[in-house]
Each structure stands twice: as C-alpha cells, then as structure tokens.
Amino acid sequence: MAVYTQLGPEQVSTFLAQYDAGELIALKGIAEGVENSNYFVETTKSRFILTLYESRVDPADLPFFYALLKHLHEAGCKVPRFIPDRNGEWLQNLAGRPACLIEFLQGVSVTQPTPAQAKATGVALGQMHSALADFDQKRPNSLGLLSWRPLAEQCTARGLEDINEGLAKRVEAECDFLEERWPKNLPQRAIHADLFPDNVLMLGDRVTGLIDFYFACTDALGYDLAVTHSAWCFTNDGTRFQSDLSANLLRGYDSVHGFDAPTRDALPLFFRGACLRFLLTRCYDWINTPANALVTRKDPLAFLRRLDFYSDDANISELMGQLGNGIEAG
Numbered sequence: 144m145a146v147y148t149q150l151g152p153e154q155v156s157t158f159l160a161q162y163d164a165g166e167l168i169a170l171k172g173i174a175e176g177v178e179n180s181n182y183f184v185e186t187t188k189s190r191f192i193l194t195l196y197e198s199r200v201d202p203a204d205l206p207f208f209y210a211l212l213k214h215l216h217e218a219g220c221k222v223p224r225f226i227p228d229r230n231g232e233w234l235q236n237l238a239g240r241p242a243c244l245i246e247f248l249q250g251v252s253v254t255q256p257t258p259a260q261a262k263a264t265g266v267a268l269g270q271m272h273s274a275l276a277d278f279d280q281k282r283p284n285s286l287g288l289l290s291w292r293p294l295a296e297q298c299t300a301r302g303l304e305d306i307n308e309g310l311a312k313r314v315e316a317e318c319d320f321l322e323e324r325w326p327k328n329l330p331q332r333a334i335h336a337d338l339f340p341d342n343v344l345m346l347g348d349r350v351t352g353l354i355d356f357y358f359a360c361t362d363a364l365g366y367d368l369a370v371t372h373s374a375w376c377f378t379n380d381g382t383r384f385q386s387d388l389s390a391n392l393l394r395g396y397d398s399v400h401g402f403d404a405p406t407r408d409a410l411p412l413f414f415r416g417a418c419l420r421f422l423l424t425r426c427y428d429w430i431n432t433p434a435n436a437l438v439t440r441k442d443p444l445a446f447l448r449r450l451d452f453y454s455d456d457a458n459i460s461e462l463m464g465q466l467g468n469g470i471e472a473g
C-alpha cells in the first residue's frame with residue numbers, strides 16, 4: 144500500500160485548476176509501490192498519475208528526473224512526462240509535499256514474465272541506454288558500491304544475523320570482494336537502476352511504459368543491465384534461475400545496444416553488486432519497518448539466493464555463453 148498522504152477530491156480539484164487538464168471525474172489511491180503516494184486521476188480530458196513525494200525522494204533531485212524523462216520522451220522512449228501547469232510549472236506543493244502531475248501510460252506490470260516479455264524489456268533497456276548517450280546531467284548513485292558497507296553497518300551485524308545466520312560475515316566478504324575488483328574506468332551515463340518487472344508496463348508482449356525513475360543516477364550501463372537481469376530472470380523468491388528469460392533479455396538488449404568487451408567482462412561483478420544492493424536495502428527496510436506496517440516488506444533472502452547463483456563459476460560460464468560477443472551499438 145502506498146498512499147501515505149491522504150487527499151480528498153476537493154483538494155485535487157483545486158490542484159487541477161492550475162492545469163489545462165479538465166475537470167476531475169475519478170480519484171483513486173494506488174496500492175502498489177512503497178516509496179511515494181500515488182493517485183490515479185481521471186478528468187474530462189485525460190488520465191494522469193498524481194505523485195506526492197514522500198521522505199525518500201529528495202526534492203533537489205526532481206529536476207534531474209524531469210530532464211531525464213523529457214530527454215527520453217523526445218528520443219522516442221516510452222516513459223511518462225511530467226505535465227506542466229498553465230504557467231509552465233511541473234513541480235507543485237500539495238498537502239505539504241512536493242507533488243507532480245504525470246502522464247498516465249497504459250499497460251500492466253507482469254508478475255510472471257514470458258521469454259517474449261523479457262526480450263521486449265531487454266530491447267527497451269537498450270533503447271533507453273542508446274537514447275541517453277547525449278544526456279549530460281549527472282546524479283551520483285547514492286546506492287552504489289561505496290554505500291554498501293555503510294548500509295550493512297546501519298543494519299548492524301546483529302540485525303543481519305537475525306535475518307539469516309552467517310549473513311553479516313557474508314555481506315562483509317562480498318563488500319571486500321567487490322571493492323577490490325569493481326571496474327573504475329567504464330563509461331558512465333544516466334541509468335534507471337531499478338528496472339524490476341513492476342516498473343515496466345506491458346500490453347501483451349509490448350512494452351508500453353518504463354516508470355519509477357526515482358533511483359535513476361549516473362553509473363555504468365552494465366550495472367543497469369545486471370540490475371534488470373537479477374530482477375527479471377529468477378522466480379520471485381530467487382530459488383530458480385530462468386535461463387530462457389535470461390537468454391531473451393540479453394538477446395533483446397544486444398539487438399539494440401550491445402556491450403563492449405570491458406562491460407561484458409565486468410558483468411559477473413555487476414551481477415553480484417546488483418544483488419548486494421537489493422539484499423542490503425531490503426535488509427535495511429526489513430529491520431526498520433515494523434512487521435505490522437501498511438507497507439509489505441520485501442524478502443531480502445530472495446537476493447541472497449540470486450547472489451549465490453551469480454557467485455558460482457559454472458552459472459557465470461552459462462551466462463557468458465548466452466551473452467555472445469556483443470558489439471557496442473550506441
């Protein structure tokens with residue numbers, strides 16, 4: 144459930160009066176998501192998403208997200224636009240929160256992706272990466288390599304051990320391993336950094352929208368591919384790798400963007416880094432969200448199982464076989 148800030152129709156009608164957006168005819172809180180409050184808004188003219196940014200999104204980052212989505216939209220990628228009001232303002236204040244009216248995109252997010260849907264997502268990710276080659280705004284990755292050890296410390300060894308016996312030592316060893324080897328000189332650009340199935344809207348096998356760019360940041364493209372791979376190519380609980388989804392996701396990506404040799408070589412580390420990122424943020428949330436809170440906590444161990452998979456050389460050999468010898472296209 145993600146409606147932290149309650150809004151009434153009168154408030155939303157007054158808000159909408161600033162826009163050339165028609166009259167309110169339906170208002171509904173959206174249960175999905177955990178970060179922000181989202182409302183579905185229907186007017187006499189169109190449909191919109193009304194987002195109120197809660198504590199985890201820094202309002203200072205909103206101009207970066209606005210510019211990123213504008214750039215991607217103009218490049219033909221399927222992303223929602225922020226709607227400007229009659230004065231050209233796209234950022235407002237509503238119920239004491241920064242708030243934006245956002246274009247509604249059709250589609251649903253799949254929970255059991257098919258190979259064709261994984262391929263379409265690989266294509267959409269590759270198109271997005273190509274489109275961002277000439278986007279020059281920067282936002283550091285606050286959940287990148289250097290954040291993982293401090294995040295583990297905030298969880299405390301005791302907190303990690305309570306989640307799973309041996310987890311504190313495992314996380315420490317993984318931080319050591321990745322910090323020693325993490326590639327420093329790969330080209331970076333803006334990446335999505337959280338392209339889970341719930342952030343891809345689809346109609347059948349077609350991608351109709353990439354959403355939720357609020358972790359977007361400047362980092363290596365291969366890391367974004369690894370995040371997407373780890374999110375899409377396993378059963379939700381991480382117990383089973385889905386080789387057909389993997390082959391299709393990678394093929395889709397390769398068909399429009401591809402990977403240069405250094406990125407390809409770095410992927411095994413990026414896979415492990417992506418798992419550690421989601422393992423740790425999920426542990427942090429697990430420890431800091433009461434079990435009876437309105438938000439459903441996500442299982443950290445689903446990413447420990449993925450980390451185990453990517454740490455096994457035999458599995459990495461199979462994956463590298465699926466990668467082929469991709470050629471960078473953009």
Ligand SMILES: Nc1ncnc2c1ncn2[C@@H]1O[C@H](COP(=O)(O)OP(=O)(O)OP(=O)(O)O)[C@@H](O)[C@H]1O
Pocket residue numbers: 145173175176177178179180181192223245246247248249252341342352354355357
């Ligand atoms: N532009 C859009 N068009 C259509 N539906 C949308 C749009 N943006 C968001 N939604 C709907 O709202 C839900 C929550 O949005 P979003 O994932 O951005 O929320 P969040 O709180 O930031 O979530 P998360 O926990 O994934 O970070 C989505 O699952 C989707 O159903």
Ligand SMILES: N[C@@H](CCO)C(=O)O
Pocket residue numbers: 337339358421424425441
């Ligand atoms: N997609 C993330 C939540 C947002 O970072 C997860 O599933 O853990």
